[in-house]
Amino acid sequence: MVEQQLNNALEEQLASVFGYREFRQGQRQVMLASLQNQDSLVLMPTGGGKSMCYQLPALIREGLTVVVSPLVSLMQDQVAALKTMGVAAEFLNSTMTPEQTQEVYRQLNQQQLRLLYVSPERLLQPAMLERLHGLTLAAFAIDEAHCISQWGHDFRPEYGQLGVIRQQFPQVPIMALTATADASTQTDIVQRLQLHQPLIHRSSFDRPNIRYVVEEKYKPIKQLVDYVVRQRGVSGIIYCGSRRKTEDLAERLQLKGVRAAPYHAGLEHELRASTLSRFVRDDLDVVVATVAFGMGINKPNIRYVAHFDIPRSIEAYYQETGRAGRDGLPAEAVLFYDPKDAQWVRRMIEDQPNEARRNVEKHKFVAMQAMAESQTCRRLVLLNYFNEYRSEDCGNCDICLNPPQRYDGTTDAQMALSCVYRVNQQFGLHHVVDVLRGSKSQRVIELGHDKLSTFGIGKAESHEYWLAVIRQLIHRGLLIQDIRRYSALQLTEEARPVLRGEVALALAKPRLTALTSAGKVTDRGDYNRVLFRRLRVLRKDLADSEQVPPFVVFSDATLVEMCTEFPTNQREMLAISGVGEKKFERYGKAFLREIVAFLDHSSDKSLLQ
Structure with missing residues (x-):
């Protein structure tokens, strides 16, 4: 009771x-x-x-x-x-x-x-x-x-x-x-x-409204500027690895007519506070930031997050990309990637004076780099990293939209999984690959791993080939890397049916050349955009008069529902998600007047669709 x-x-x-x-x-x-x-x-x-x-x-x-x-x-x-x-x-x-x-x-x-x-x-x-x-x-x-x-x-x-x-x-x-x-x-x-x-x-870590895209850097600044210009008029965040880059990119975007500003810890507090306030209040479209533009940014209508440099962990990547599309509407996360960038990050990690912390950061960055170079559905990589194991591709990432060539990888998977088992699940990725390829390294011989049945069974393929295969097994949840044991590979229950030959496993044929660019801006949904623009102007005016961010009045998702349902009275407006009694009293009547006026100027409501 x-x-x-x-x-x-x-x-x-x-x-x-x-x-x-x-x-x-x-x-x-x-x-x-x-x-x-x-x-x-x-x-x-x-x-x-x-x-x-x-x-x-x-x-x-x-x-x-x-x-x-x-x-x-x-x-x-x-x-x-x-x-x-x-x-x-x-x-x-x-x-x-x-x-x-x-x-x-x-x-x-x-x-x-x-x-x-x-x-x-x-x-x-x-x-x-x-x-x-x-x-x-x-x-x-x-x-x-x-x-x-x-x-x-x-x-x-x-x-x-x-x-x-x-x-x-x-x-x-x-x-x-x-x-x-x-x-x-x-x-x-x-x-x-x-x-x-x-x-x-x-809860599920899945954010199905976010499209994950990795683009190979070839003309990185032009790629980024062109991408942002295509998104003109919507909110976005660009993350960079250095303070200098944030200022340079913000200036280039401003020259293209984009309302952009830099944000990093080296700027004056008042300037950072002003940039954040302008962004949250929709007076600024793009913030070009270091990670100093921190966690918990409470702005639900960010439509894209772009990483100009690779983050240092999947957790950081997930958290930063998660700032896009918090209102549930379509959003995009774009990572511009060059393998050379990884070398720079690794040097930064080596500067960490605390050895235990340094080892943690190394482990996490290896997983992040593997995600950037993955040929497996990006969403599967993210979800499996957080122990939310799935096998079905998402259909809303660059790998799914531009898939790599597939092959029957059951035998390769069995060879790799067996090798992990034979070394007692106590060693990391590179050592397992050395055993697979029959390396005569001093460590392999000292440990007696040259006597194992899996020693040399994968010598026909390159080191990079086996790294790609094992990373796919990690991304698909057949293996995990135990951070508490120096990233040792360990089998999961999902590996058993593959080892026993009870199921076949399709893998992506390892790409041993550069990644190809992919990804387009998502469609923004089916609603009346003319009314949406009018309601956004009204929302901005009300927010400015009360000195609060526009989303505090109503979120974009609530406005979209208004532009789909066209409420014309109190009962219909209170049925819109995000309109409570207090908010109706405070703002609802103004929005009703705007919607009714819009409908009155439309002779055929069917034309609004």
Whole structure:
């Protein structure tokens, strides 16, 4: 009975406050666990609805939900969005005046707030912890929780200290949330936060609306500029490996009439803040950035993310590309790749003074480089890396749209898998290839691996050939690389039927020459674009008048639905996803007037389709 009451309360708030009629995958389960004081680890893709998992429960239970967030801009955007829906939320950060800080403290003391956003550094201050002890706490939510783990791609020491929450507040449930965490990172998060019998929810990492494309660099600057010019008028991010490149590319784009600006840690704080604000408010179309343009950018209508240089890990790539299409509309992720770029990244990794961290980064970059050079469906590579094993190609990446030549790779797979088994699943990719090809290297002989039955059985093919085959086996989930054991190859259950000859395995014929360019911009969907442009102008005017980002008013996905359904009264408008009661009161009537005026000027509604 209690669970049914909680369910009803969640559904009511979901519709009235957030304007949605259905939960996304896993949200309800996570919310119910939190409301029943259970710890949880929540893995959801960017745009998958992580924030809702702690925001909605905060509205129906007594006490304050404290949200730990790494970025000032993310806190500000989320609080602004919550306030437009009538939610009592605030943040504490270094940009606030003493008077603003005291006002938040006053609201805390009078128990007027439902959600408080803080940085890990602020939370760990003794004075802040002491203040929280005097309040009724409902829950802690740790966003970007992969920063806690030494195995994560973005480890931050201050995040690593958040285990103090459990020591200081042992009865308050903790929800850790991230979009990027492999198995080792997940285990580390649970241990470091001292989560007690947590619910571990893993949503699919798949973002089917994103098309993944790798283009070989041949005239890289021209390729990039031409690509961005084709996307004129929509929001995009370009990631570069150096500060100089961001400024150079931004200038070249500006000369082509693109509203672009650079963003990197070497720029003045005020300039970075202005660039971010202009981008979020749709006054700027393109940001050319280093990774300093960090996690959690709260802008749902980014239509493409381009990498001018290869990222250092699949986690970083996934997180950065995940900033595209958070509204669920079609988006694109383009990686411009040259194998020479990998040499530069490896040199940077070698400069890492901490040996353990250096080994982690090497392991992760090897996987990223393999993905860039893969002849397997890009989405399969990403999903299998995060232990979400699939075998069906996605149909929405450059490999699927321009497929390589296939062959019956069953025998090659059996040879490679058998060799991994014969070396006791204790060695990495290059050593296995050496054994396969019959290498007489000192290490192979010292280990006695020249006596194995698999020694030399693949000598007819080159080292690069076998690297390509084994990488495909990794991408297809037949092998994993254990980061905790120096990237040793290990068999998965999926390898057994292949080894036994029970199933055939089609592989891509290894391409031992340069990659070919591929990829076109996706179609933006079937809706009335004239009305969409008018609604965007209205949204921008309303947002500017309230000094909030346009998506805080309504998302692009909500506007697209309006331009498909053409609501003309309150009932029809409230049926649009993303239009809750508070937002209808605040903005809905203006949008209804615009839609009705548009329809009145159209003699035949069928012409609107």
